[in-house]
Amino acid sequence: MTHDLLLRNVRPMGGxxxxxxxxxxxxxxxxAGPDAPLEAPGVPxxxxxxxxxxxxxxxxxxxxxxxLWGMGWRRHQAGPRLIDKIETERRLKKEWDIDPxxxxxxxxxxxxxxxxxxIRTHVDVDDAVGLAGMEGVLATRAxxxxxxxxxxxxxxxxxxxxxxxxxxxxxQAMRMGADVVGGxxxxxxxxxxxxxxxxxxxxxxxxxxxxxxxxxxPGQLGAFSLELIIExxxxxxxxxxxxxxxxxxxxxxxxxxxxxxxxxxxxLDIAIATTAPASRPVPxxxxxxxxxxxxxxxxxxxxxxxxxxxxxxxxxxxxxxGLRNNFRRxxxxxxxxxxxxxxxxxxxxxxxxxxxxxxRADLVLVDGxxxxxxxxxxxxxxxxxxxxxxxxxxxxxxxxxP
Amino acid sequence: MTHDLLLRNVRPMGGxxxxxxxxxxxxxxxxAGPDAPLEAPGVPxxxxxxxxxxxxxxxxxxxxxxxLWGMGWRRHQAGPRLIDKIETERRLKKEWDIDPxxxxxxxxxxxxxxxxxxIRTHVDVDDAVGLAGMEGVLATRAxxxxxxxxxxxxxxxxxxxxxxxxxxxxxQAMRMGADVVGGxxxxxxxxxxxxxxxxxxxxxxxxxxxxxxxxxxPGQLGAFSLELIIExxxxxxxxxxxxxxxxxxxxxxxxxxxxxxxxxxxxLDIAIATTAPASRPVPxxxxxxxxxxxxxxxxxxxxxxxxxxxxxxxxxxxxxxGLRNNFRRxxxxxxxxxxxxxxxxxxxxxxxxxxxxxxRADLVLVDGxxxxxxxxxxxxxxxxxxxxxxxxxxxxxxxxxP
Numbered sequence: 001m002t003h004d005l006l007l008r009n010v011r012p013m014g015g016x017x018x019x020x021x022x023x024x025x026x027x028x029x030x031x032a033g034p035d036a037p038l039e040a041p042g043v044p045x046x047x048x049x050x051x052x053x054x055x056x057x058x059x060x061x062x063x064x065x066x067x068l069w070g071m072g073w074r075r076h077q078a079g080p081r082l083i084d085k086i087e088t089e090r091r092l093k094k095e096w097d098i099d100p101x102x103x104x105x106x107x108x109x110x111x112x113x114x115x116x117x118x119i120r121t122h123v124d125v126d127d128a129v130g131l132a133g134m135e136g137v138l139a140t141r142a143x144x145x146x147x148x149x150x151x152x153x154x155x156x157x158x159x160x161x162x163x164x165x166x167x168x169x170x171x172q173a174m175r176m177g178a179d180v181v182g183g184x185x186x187x188x189x190x191x192x193x194x195x196x197x198x199x200x201x202x203x204x205x206x207x208x209x210x211x212x213x214x215x216x217x218p219g220q221l222g223a224f225s226l227e228l229i230i231e232x233x234x235x236x237x238x239x240x241x242x243x244x245x246x247x248x249x250x251x252x253x254x255x256x257x258x259x260x261x262x263x264x265x266x267x268l269d270i271a272i273a274t275t276a277p278a279s280r281p282v283p284x285x286x287x288x289x290x291x292x293x294x295x296x297x298x299x300x301x302x303x304x305x306x307x308x309x310x311x312x313x314x315x316x317x318x319x320x321x322g323l324r325n326n327f328r329r330x331x332x333x334x335x336x337x338x339x340x341x342x343x344x345x346x347x348x349x350x351x352x353x354x355x356x357x358x359x360r361a362d363l364v365l366v367d368g369x370x371x372x373x374x375x376x377x378x379x380x381x382x383x384x385x386x387x388x389x390x391x392x393x394x395x396x397x398x399x400x401x402p
Numbered sequence: 403m404t405h406d407l408l409l410r411n412v413r414p415m416g417g418x419x420x421x422x423x424x425x426x427x428x429x430x431x432x433x434a435g436p437d438a439p440l441e442a443p444g445v446p447x448x449x450x451x452x453x454x455x456x457x458x459x460x461x462x463x464x465x466x467x468x469x470l471w472g473m474g475w476r477r478h479q480a481g482p483r484l485i486d487k488i489e490t491e492r493r494l495k496k497e498w499d500i501d502p503x504x505x506x507x508x509x510x511x512x513x514x515x516x517x518x519x520x521i522r523t524h525v526d527v528d529d530a531v532g533l534a535g536m537e538g539v540l541a542t543r544a545x546x547x548x549x550x551x552x553x554x555x556x557x558x559x560x561x562x563x564x565x566x567x568x569x570x571x572x573x574q575a576m577r578m579g580a581d582v583v584g585g586x587x588x589x590x591x592x593x594x595x596x597x598x599x600x601x602x603x604x605x606x607x608x609x610x611x612x613x614x615x616x617x618x619x620p621g622q623l624g625a626f627s628l629e630l631i632i633e634x635x636x637x638x639x640x641x642x643x644x645x646x647x648x649x650x651x652x653x654x655x656x657x658x659x660x661x662x663x664x665x666x667x668x669x670l671d672i673a674i675a676t677t678a679p680a681s682r683p684v685p686x687x688x689x690x691x692x693x694x695x696x697x698x699x700x701x702x703x704x705x706x707x708x709x710x711x712x713x714x715x716x717x718x719x720x721x722x723x724g725l726r727n728n729f730r731r732x733x734x735x736x737x738x739x740x741x742x743x744x745x746x747x748x749x750x751x752x753x754x755x756x757x758x759x760x761x762r763a764d765l766v767l768v769d770g771x772x773x774x775x776x777x778x779x780x781x782x783x784x785x786x787x788x789x790x791x792x793x794x795x796x797x798x799x800x801x802x803x804p
Contacts, residue, residue, distance in 0.1 A: 073771035075732045278680030279728035307730040308778040309721065319711065323722075326681035328709040330477045369475035376710040 058344025222249025460746025502538025
């Protein structure tokens with residue numbers, strides 16, 4: 001289903017106020033300014049009241065299958081190590097009935113009311129839940145197909161080499177229709193970097209799918225794993241088809257470690273996904289952008305067993321990127337926002353993404369004098385439009401969640 | 403003016419629902435639980451609807467005199483260095499008519515609607531604005547005396563040794579009624595650490611006032627300045643009367659640098675104020691608390707010429723403290739909140755601060771199942787009470803700003 005819509009008095013990307021006409025789910029035309037209203041008889045009209053018009057946000061790194069959203073408050077109890085969080089989660093998924101279909105639907109609706117129109121989600125594939133996560137998220141993807149586009153990553157959260165059977169499950173997940181092959185910490189979690197990465201890239205090659213690997217490993221260890229990823233990307237001719245999520249090692253203070261990696265990442269068009277955590281070194285956003293490296297952003301887990309934070313607001317994520325990178329000038333804050341919009345679109349390879357005529361009409365209206373003010377103030381979204389259809393208004397979703 | 407108030411069905415610090423009676427601006431009694439309503443004929447009643455009851459937030463580090471709040475969006479243009487921000491600000495204060503009285507009043511009202519009931523503000527004293535900042539903030543303090551308690555720090559933002567006349571202005575500011583003697587970066591800004599610190603501590607001694615010094619200097623340089631502050635605190639017997647704001651050097655990764663400083667800070671009861679910035683190393687909150695060091699928090703500048711961020715929401719500050727320190731378990735998130743409430747009260751030496759009978763009735767009602775949820779979700783404040791008087795409701799201030 002696509003839709004027609006006339007947005008009156010909106011400011012595309014903070015520019016001059018004008019009307020914007022949507023026809024058949026795409027932006028058809030901009031008006032010539034405030035004194036030249038567009039006319040489109042029979043087309044539904046929304047008054048933008050001078051709000052900013054920006055493209056729908058791209059939530060490029062999250063975990064839809066295991067949010068606790070809407071399940072009441074649960075005390076957070078996991079220990080400090082990554083493995084503590086993984087093991088606590090495996091236990092609580094059963095104890096708490098964290099149903100992937102229900103929970104992914106809830107997070108999708110929360111994202112939608114915040115203005116997100118595209119999501120890349122990592123879905124746990126492991127020997128505890130099997131393919132239940134994939135099944136649940138695929139059910140949600142089907143149920144919300146008209147209002148949210150979802151890309152799934154088959155994600156071996158608990159490891160694949162250290163868990164018998166997970167390799168087969170990963171293959172089954174790809175057959176079910178996973179869009180991307182996932183991986184994580186091939187040294188720290190799987191204790192077998194060659195084994196995991198050969199398996200991940202092997203699946204990618206066989207299924208003709210891209211790769212997105214969580215890499216929390218810091219410093220020299222992370223650099224080693226990243227080198228192995230780089231080598232495989234080059235060997236398999238997978239330029240432009242690999243994303244490394246987090247890539248904390250690229251936040252290392254030693255430029256002798258970081259800079260050669262960045263050069264090779266840029267040359268192979270490997271993308272980086274960041275959540276801009278405050279507590280860890282992270283890749284420097286402006287440096288990556290300056291090198292032409294595709295950089296996208298995501299919320300990571302939202303109120304899950306790993307931690308209590310998150311609200312799926314990509315304007316807030318842009319603020320957190322800004323705070324993390326000490327972005328203060330308007331053009332820097334605009335870059336943080338761009339990472340949450342066009343940056344994600346570049347990683348998810350979304351065609352015709354934007355607010356210009358010809359673009360898909362996935363749009364957000366938000367109050368603010370400027371793009372930077374929208375990031376700093378993060379007001380409720382005045383209007384969220386998916387393919388020309390109004391799906392949220394004044395911060396309230398018009399689509400129901402379970 | 404003090405007030406009476408009966409709060410029905412509230413959960414003090416997230417505990418069991420009960421009624422809370424305020425008499426004469428102080429908490430007079432808690433009920434015995436949901437089945438034993440308090441009776442107080444003639445006293446105004448507010449239905450708490452089961453909301454959390456917490457003490458008013460303490461904004462322990464901000465700059466009321468130079469916020470741009472309510473002045474429309476201004477593009478941020480300052481360069482990357484501290485001195486760029488100082489010099490840009492000196493210029494724009496004049497060009498943009500950043501009136502300290504008007505702007506401090508606006509920020510006070512914004513703070514109030516977010517649930518803050520006490521503010522420590524650093525007020526610029528320099529050779530560009532003279533004492534206009536102090537005059538403006540003192541006017542605001544008088545105008546809002548019934549709804550916000552404000553402590554002023556005479557703050558030589560542009561330096562005192564490098565700026566002829568500022569030493570005299572600092573002395574005049576203290577005579578005008580500044581509550582605290584301020585300072586900043588005695589090496590980096592004033593190029594004369596002995597000179598600045600002797601002057602600052604000399605004023606403190608003569609006026610019998612505490613000290614609060616901005617210390618952005620990192621690593622060994624910051625450690626050196628901090629040692630000079632420690633030496634003067636001990637020599638003058640000023641235990642418990644000195645705050646160091648930011649203290650980024652305490653976030654240095656070298657424990658051989660940090661730990662001896664922390665021991666001496668704890669021994670002399672020097673307090674630390676943090677804004678928990680994501681882009682810089684900061685003192686580790688849990689470590690400081692574990693050593694018994696008083697730790698408070700603040701928003702720092704809110705939407706000023708230094709940067710675009712900030713909304714005076716101390717629940718959001720607690721979240722940022724949590725994110726910065728990788729606090730995930732509920733008790734850790736509660737610690738972050740405690741830093742923004744009792745932590746600030748400890749630094750400002752507020753008597754009878756809390757929600758228990760006998761405490762001043764500076765109270766906030768906020769929805770949430772738990773304290774940690776309030777930090778993660780940051781909903782509008784249901785009710786803000788100052789000395790028993792309702793001053794904000796559902797996120798809207800009942801007190802007007804200019």
